[in-house]
Amino acid sequence: MNILPFLDILLASLIVTVAASTVVARDLFAAVVSYVAYGLLLAFVWIRLYAPDVALTEAAVGSGVTGVLLITAGKRLAAIRKAEPEAQPGPALKWLTGALAVLVACALAAAILMLPDVPPSLAPEAVTAASGPGAGLGNPITAVLISYRSFDTMLEKVVLILAVVGVWSIGKDAAWGNAPAPLGRSRPSPAMVFLAQILAPIGTLIGIHIFWVGADAPGGAFQGGALLAAMWMVAMMARFDEPPRIDAKWLRLGLVAGPAVFLVVGLAGISMAGNFFAYPPGFAKPIIIFIEAFMVLSIAVALPLLVAGPPSEGYET
Amino acid sequence: MSPSTLAGLVGATLVGLGLYGLVLHPHPLRKLLAFNVIGNGVFLVFGIIARRGAAAGLSFDPVPQAMVITGIVVAFAASALAVALILGLYSEAGRVTLDPDAWTKPGPEEGK
Amino acid sequence: MTAAIAITTSGGFLLVLSVLLPVAGIILSLVTGGRYASSITLGLTPFGFALACAIAFCVGRTGNPVTYAIGGLPPPLGIALRADGASAVMLVVTAMILSAAALYAREKFTTRRGGGESRSALTFWIMLQAIWAALTIIFVGGDLFNLYVALELLTFAAVPLVCIDGRAETLAAALRYLLFALFGSISYLLGVALFYGAHGTLDIQLLAHRVEPTPVVWTAAALMTAGLLAKTALFPLHLWLPPAHANAPAAASAVLSGLVVKGSFFLALRLWFYVLPELPTGQAVAVLGGLGSAAVIAGGVLALRQARLKLLIAYSTVSQIGYLFLVFPLAAGAQAWSTIGWSAGLMQVVAHAFAKAAMFLAAGVLAEAAGHDQIAKLGGAARALPLTFLTLALGGLSLIGLPLSGGFSAKWLMLQASVASGQWVWSIPILAGGLLAAGYMYRVLAPALSDGEISMQSPPRRCPQAVALALTMIALALGFAPQAFFDFIEIGRPLVGAS
Numbered sequence: 001m002n003i004l005p006f007l008d009i010l011l012a013s014l015i016v017t018v019a020a021s022t023v024v025a026r027d028l029f030a031a032v033v034s035y036v037a038y039g040l041l042l043a044f045v046w047i048r049l050y051a052p053d054v055a056l057t058e059a060a061v062g063s064g065v066t067g068v069l070l071i072t073a074g075k076r077l078a079a080i081r082k083a084e085p086e087a088q089p090g091p092a093l094k095w096l097t098g099a100l101a102v103l104v105a106c107a108l109a110a111a112i113l114m115l116p117d118v119p120p121s122l123a124p125e126a127v128t129a130a131s132g133p134g135a136g137l138g139n140p141i142t143a144v145l146i147s148y149r150s151f152d153t154m155l156e157k158v159v160l161i162l163a164v165v166g167v168w169s170i171g172k173d174a175a176w177g178n179a180p181a182p183l184g185r186s187r188p189s190p191a192m193v194f195l196a197q198i199l200a201p202i203g204t205l206i207g208i209h210i211f212w213v214g215a216d217a218p219g220g221a222f223q224g225g226a227l228l229a230a231m232w233m234v235a236m237m238a239r240f241d242e243p244p245r246i247d248a249k250w251l252r253l254g255l256v257a258g259p260a261v262f263l264v265v266g267l268a269g270i271s272m273a274g275n276f277f278a279y280p281p282g283f284a285k286p287i288i289i290f291i292e293a294f295m296v297l298s299i300a301v302a303l304p305l306l307v308a309g310p311p312s313e314g315y316e317t
Numbered sequence: 318m319s320p321s322t323l324a325g326l327v328g329a330t331l332v333g334l335g336l337y338g339l340v341l342h343p344h345p346l347r348k349l350l351a352f353n354v355i356g357n358g359v360f361l362v363f364g365i366i367a368r369r370g371a372a373a374g375l376s377f378d379p380v381p382q383a384m385v386i387t388g389i390v391v392a393f394a395a396s397a398l399a400v401a402l403i404l405g406l407y408s409e410a411g412r413v414t415l416d417p418d419a420w421t422k423p424g425p426e427e428g429k
Numbered sequence: 430m431t432a433a434i435a436i437t438t439s440g441g442f443l444l445v446l447s448v449l450l451p452v453a454g455i456i457l458s459l460v461t462g463g464r465y466a467s468s469i470t471l472g473l474t475p476f477g478f479a480l481a482c483a484i485a486f487c488v489g490r491t492g493n494p495v496t497y498a499i500g501g502l503p504p505p506l507g508i509a510l511r512a513d514g515a516s517a518v519m520l521v522v523t524a525m526i527l528s529a530a531a532l533y534a535r536e537k538f539t540t541r542r543g544g545g546e547s548r549s550a551l552t553f554w555i556m557l558q559a560i561w562a563a564l565t566i567i568f569v570g571g572d573l574f575n576l577y578v579a580l581e582l583l584t585f586a587a588v589p590l591v592c593i594d595g596r597a598e599t600l601a602a603a604l605r606y607l608l609f610a611l612f613g614s615i616s617y618l619l620g621v622a623l624f625y626g627a628h629g630t631l632d633i634q635l636l637a638h639r640v641e642p643t644p645v646v647w648t649a650a651a652l653m654t655a656g657l658l659a660k661t662a663l664f665p666l667h668l669w670l671p672p673a674h675a676n677a678p679a680a681a682s683a684v685l686s687g688l689v690v691k692g693s694f695f696l697a698l699r700l701w702f703y704v705l706p707e708l709p710t711g712q713a714v715a716v717l718g719g720l721g722s723a724a725v726i727a728g729g730v731l732a733l734r735q736a737r738l739k740l741l742i743a744y745s746t747v748s749q750i751g752y753l754f755l756v757f758p759l760a761a762g763a764q765a766w767s768t769i770g771w772s773a774g775l776m777q778v779v780a781h782a783f784a785k786a787a788m789f790l791a792a793g794v795l796a797e798a799a800g801h802d803q804i805a806k807l808g809g810a811a812r813a814l815p816l817t818f819l820t821l822a823l824g825g826l827s828l829i830g831l832p833l834s835g836g837f838s839a840k841w842l843m844l845q846a847s848v849a850s851g852q853w854v855w856s857i858p859i860l861a862g863g864l865l866a867a868g869y870m871y872r873v874l875a876p877a878l879s880d881g882e883i884s885m886q887s888p889p890r891r892c893p894q895a896v897a898l899a900l901t902m903i904a905l906a907l908g909f910a911p912q913a914f915f916d917f918i919e920i921g922r923p924l925v926g927a928s
Contacts, residue, residue, distance in 0.1 A: 008320050012327045019331050019354050023338035028346060035350055042357055045327070048320050049364045050376045054385050058360075062389045066353065066396055073346060073400040077407060089341050097340045105333025108619070111648040112325040112362065115369070115626045140379035141386070149383060151499050151508050155566070155578045156387050158452055159585060161459065162559050163394035166589040169552035170405040173595070176548040222386055247462070247546060256456045263449060263456070275437070275501035276445045299390075306397035309404065332619065339612060345604055352611050359619045366626040381625060384574055388618065391581050395611055398585060402592070402604040410597035415605050 008048065015041050029078060032070045039063025052218035053141045056210070060226035061303070068233060069307045072183070136285045138216030145220065146288045150277050154266065157259040157295065160302045164255060168246055171310030177247040180308035184237035196238035203231040211296045215285060221292040225299025233304045243308040251301065258298030262291055321365040328365065331358030345415055349399045356392045360385045440487035441497030444510040444569050447480040447520065451562035455555050463551030464540045470554045471531055477561060478524040484569075485517035485917075494921035496571070504632035509571040511633070513921025515775055516568040518914075519695060522779050523564050526687050526786050529900050531557060533790050533893045534680035549593055553681075556593075559586035560684060567692045573621045573631040576696055580617065580660065584610040587689050590681040591673045602672035609659050609669040613693070616656030623649035633703050637923060642708045650713070653700055660693035663754060664724035667747045671731075674746060675739040679793020682739065686746045687786035691778055694753055698774075701757060706924045710761055718758035722858035724751025729865025733872065738792050738802040741869055742785070745828060748862060749781045752839070755855055759846040763924040766849035771922065772915040773842030780835025780907050784827040787901035791820040794893050800886040804873060808881020811874070816894045818877050820901045825870035827904045830863045835907025 018038040025031040039062050046055035089097075137143045145153050168176075184192065204227075211224025235241045244251050265287060266277040273280045279287050331354055338351025363381040370378025454473045458466040487495045494513035503509065512520070538553040540546065563583035570576045584607065592603035625631055627646060628639040640646050662670040670690070674682045701710060701717075728748025735741040756774030760767045794817045795810065796802040811818040827836035840859055847855040 004320075008323055012323050015327055016330050016334075019334050019357075022354060023334050023351055028344070031347060031350055035353065038354075039357075042361075045324055045361065046364060049324055049368045050371075051364055051367060051382050051385075054360075054364065054382050054389075057386045057389050061393050062357070066393050069393075069397055069400055070346075070350070073404060076404055077346065089343070094341060097337055100340070101333040101337035104336055105329045107648055108332055108362075109326050109329035111623055111645045112329060112365070112626075113322070114643070114645050115366070115623075117369075140375065141383050144379045144383040145386065148500070148502055148506050149380070149508055149574075152384075152387060152575055152578055154452075155575070155582060156391060158455065158559070158562070159391055159578065159582050160394055161455065162555070162582060162585040163398050165459065165552060165555050166398050166585055167401040169548060169589045169593065170401045170595075170600070171548065173548050177545065222390060249460075252460050252462075256459055259452070260456050263452060266445075267449065269500070270442065273501070275499070276442065276497075277500040278502075279500075303393070306394060309401055339608075345608065348608055352608070352615065355612075355615050359615055359622060362619065362622045362626075366622060369626070370629070381622070387574075387578065391578070394585070395581070395607070398588065399604065399607055399611070402588075402600055402607060405592075405595075406597060406600040406604060409595070409600060415601060415608070 011041065011044060011048070015045065029074050032067075032074045035070060036063055036067035039067065053139070053220060053223065056218065056223040057226065060223055060230060064230055065226060065233070065303050065307065072307065137288065139214060139218065139220065142214055142220045142288070142292075145222075146291060147279065147284065150262070150266065153295075154259055154262040157262060157298060160298070161255060161259065164302055164305050167306055168310050172313060175311045175313040177245060178311040178313065179245045180243040180305070180310060181312040182236065182239065182242055183233060183304075183308060184239045186239070188238045193238045196234045196240060200231045200235050200240075203227055203234070207231065207296075207300075211292060212289075214292070215289055221295040222299060225296040226303060228296065228300035229303035232300065233307060236304065236308075243304070246305075246311050251305075254297050254301040255305070256298070258291075258295040261294040265291055321368040324361050324368075325365040328358045328361030331355065331361065334358075343415070345399070345403050349396055349403075353392065353396060356388070360388055363388070436503065437497045437501075438491070438493070438495050440484065440495045441510070443480055443484050443487065444495060444497045444512055445499070447477065447484065447569070448510075448562060448565050450477055450480065451558040451565070454558045455562070458551065458555050458558065463546030463548075463554075466551050466554035467531075467535060467539045470558055471535065473558070474524075474528045474531055478521075478528060481517070481520035481524040484512050485521055488512060488514055488517045488920055489917055492920060504572065504635055505630040508575050509632060509634075510569045511571040511921075512569045514918040515695075515698070515922070518775065518779065518918055519568045519691070520565065522782055523561065523568070523688055525903070526782060526900070527557060527561050527684065529786065529790070529896045530680040530684050533683070533793070533896045534678070536890070536892075537678070537680075552589055552593055553678075556586045556590045557684070559583075560689060564688060564692050567695055571633050573624065573633065573636075576699075577614065577618055577621060580614055580693065580696070583689060583692055584614065584660075587685055590685065591677045593678060593681065596676070598672070599676045602669070602676055605669045606673045609666065613656040613659035616659070617653050617696075618656075620649040620651075620653030620656065623652070633699060636704050637707070640705060640708060646705075646708070647713075650700060650705060654697060654717075657693045657697040657700070658720070661690050661697065661750060661753075662747060663720055663750060664727050664747065665720075667724065667728070667750075670747055671740055671743040674743040674789075675737065679790055679796070682743075682793070683786035683789040686743065686789060687782040690746070690750060691753075691782060694750070694778070698756070702760065702771075703923060706761075706763075714757035714761045717754050718855060721751040721754025721757070722855070724748060724754070725858040725862040726751075726865070729862055729869065732869040733865065735869075736804060738795065738804055738807075738873060739789070741804065741873065742788050742792055745788075745866065745869065746785055748865065749777075749785070749828060751858070752777050752781075752843070752862065755843055755847075755859070758852055758855065759843060759850065764850065766846045767924075768915075768919060769842050769849065770846040772918065773839050773846055775918045776835060776842060776907065776910070776915075777839035780827050780839055780904050783900050783904035783907070784824040784834075784836060787820050787897045787904060788824040788828075790893060790897035790900065791817045791824070794889050794897065798885050798887055798889040799883055804876065806883070807873070807876045808879055808883055809877070810881075810883045811877040813883055813885055814889055814894075816898055817889065818874070820894070820897045822870075822874055823901045823905055825866070825874070827901075827907075829866040829870060830859075833908045834905045835910070836904070838908050838910060
């Protein structure tokens with residue numbers, strides 16, 4: 001096992017280098033590509049930290065969907081404007097900011113090194129609770145997300161809805177109700193079409209599978225939903241499907257399904273189990289999977305909408 | 318040096334790098350990229366805390382990991398909102414700058 | 430003290446309902462379509478107000494905070510909600526100002542009969558309800574990560590309101606606001622991570638029992654505070670506020686200046702007075718007080734130089750936010766004068782919320798009626814819009830801190846606290862700020878009261894004027910707040926009286 005520390009250091013240096021490239025690259029497109037690469041490297045770090053759920057989420061959402069978002073944005077910006085001479089900050093400001101950044105990084109590193117060796121954590125309680133009558137789940141992260149800190153997760157779904165409405169609101173008044181601009185070119189490359197034909201059905205199945213097993217193994221609603229969202233985006237990029245009209249009823253219902261079901265089940269908890277957001281013992285697992293199913297739907301709908309952007313009046317290509 | 322300590326130091330470095338980029342770059346999309354770098358650094362700090370919280374039976378503490386998952390999704394939503402604003406600003410005004418003086422037009426006829 | 434923390438008390442369920450009500454409103458508004466969004470919001474408003482009053486009643490009746498352990502799981506594994514005296518007051522204030530903003534904006538953002546859903550209507554009402562939900566959680570939340578999600582919700586709700594009219598400058602202002610706010614949240618989150626790493630819990634009460642003055646805790650507190658300062662627009666991180674608040678529609682500006690910035694400030698109070706009060710915080714709070722003083726002066730001076738009324742009011746917000754941070758040195762510790770400092774701080778929060786909201790609404794009436802808000806061209810406006818200028822004048826009274834207003838009570842209490850605690854230095858910014866406020870109010874009122882003919886583009890509407898006037902009267906009425914009010918806001922605050 002003595003190769004591992006060397007690999008760790010290699011991975012760490014690689015990540016820092018790519019992150020630095022993201023920050024100091026001259027060209028916008030280079031910076032975005034560096035960011036996507038760095039996100040994938042981070043997924044490896046998460047696996048090294050024994051966090052497969054997080055690795056899945058980082059790969060799917062943090063690097064995958066965010067990458068599509070940033071690349072699309074970069075392309076739309078770069079397509080029209082020439083190399084705009086931006087006002088570069090003067091050297092004094094650079095030194096000052098550099099000093100500040102170094103100071104913050106060192107203070108943070110010191111704080112991290114000074115963290116207590118065996119922090120008093122909740123891990124033991126969560127283990128006994130997860131497998132006990134509390135939730136009966138094999139995946140403690142799902143237990144934390146949907147059972148113990150369900151309030152956080154419900155609020156986070158509301159945050160997603162808010163972001164979608166916020167993105168929609170940036171469109172023009174005249175375009176309201178239309179569909180966002182298509183994600184792909186009007187004549188998608190054959191490679192893209194081929195990829196979509198192969199990938200989309202398989203990816204959809206894998207996404208559903210990840211959600212389903214997430215109760216007891218790494219996975220869950222966020223990861224499964226993100227994968228389904230990615231598959232829909234792939235299909236849209238190959239022009240198999242178009243972004244829907246934002247006033248479509250099914251779209252609105254799909255968007256709110258997750259938080260709405262969460263809200264109703266949470267309110268019902270007071271009669272079912274004596275407390276808001278409590279689950280009756282013995283029924284916790286089916287209820288959790290029920291809520292997660294609707295969460296998957298909402299996430300699969302919301303993420304592509306966030307990438308697609310505000311409604312547009314006409315189609316640009 | 319254990320993997321978690323190394324990861325923690327990487328996290329601290331990322332926060333520093335991202336902060337540098339966030340303050341310095343004039344272009345909002347670069348600022349957004351830098352913000353995401355900071356975000357990932359913060360999540361790494363959560364991650365090492367999760368790893369250090371390993372106890373009997375579990376190799377990690379699930380609470381910080383759940384927070385990271387929430388944080389990743391929220392950070393993506395924030396990026397999407399920022400991108401929409403940047404693109405909207407570009408399509409409305411033809412340029413993207415955060416300098417407020419660029420938008421004030423002199424002249425008495427300019428009113429609310 | 431190993432007493433059970435956060436057992437659900439009677440009335441605790443009200444806390445959950447008060448959060449879920451606006452969330453349900455958002456879901457309903459999105460599904461039924463924008464045509465019904467204004468009705469849904471206005472329909473839920475009285476219920477929200479009733480819940481806030483009910484919570485305040487429960488807190489006052491028992492003299493103890495109202496708590497609720499969500500899911501029946503107490504911290505450290507679960508999340509608790511906790512409403513103490515200060516929370517209850519802020520809930521009621523939020524309900525009143527949001528209702529006023531909703532009434533004010535009802536005509537502007539309503540879809541005409543037979544019209545389809547409109548972008549601005551759906552956005553406005555959903556964002557308003559989201560601000561309500563987010564602020565409710567901020568005021569009653571007991572878990573630091575839960576509060577982080579609430580802060581993000583607040584930001585995502587406030588930013589689209591800034592650019593709701595779609596002009597390029599509002600989009601730029603919104604983008605700037607978003608970037609500052611994102612920096613604030615991520616800094617806050619980093620602090621949360623360190624707190625969790627050091628003490629294994631994020632519940633405010635549990636943390637208060639576990640914290641020690643270690644470098645990790647100080648770093649975490651510094652990071653969280655820096656983030657909250659950026660969101661509250663304390664000098665020198667105030668750059669995003671004036672363009673954002675001045676260019677938003679009037680109802681949105683009222684909510685942004687009156688309530689949204691108070692949310693992150695409230696969390697700073699939670700951090701320093703609820704999590705860290707047992708620690709030696711003397712130097713840190715002095716730094717906060719210093720920044721606050723700088724804000725008071727800088728904001729006031731910049732306000733004097735503005736040509737537009739709404740920008741002047743926005744810089745006045747920057748200045749008045751500085752007063753808020755004088756609470757930190759004046760209310761720290763458990764001495765007798767700390768109670769006075771705390772009362773002063775909360776009175777300033779509440780009085781400024783009403784006065785500033787009223788002033789932005791009045792400026793909105795003026796801008797609509799006259800077609801512009803250039804101060805230089807306001808000659809004779811007071812005669813054309815008497816109610817509006819009465820609102821502005823009375824609001825200014827509270828901002829300056831003249832007697833018989835909430836602002837006067839706040840500043841008087843601050844002076845008392847600074848004298849009683851021997852921290853004479855803080856009286857300088859308090860008095861200087863009052864003078865500066867008098868200066869910029871004079872700049873607004875003098876031309877308005879002079880002879881001149883202002884050309885009106887359209888007659889002012891009565892309902893918005895009445896709403897603005899009502900808010901400013903409340904700001905004045907706060908000057909008569911009885912001692913019971915000040916006792917109420919002490920309920921649940923650690924280190925008070927005993928220990």
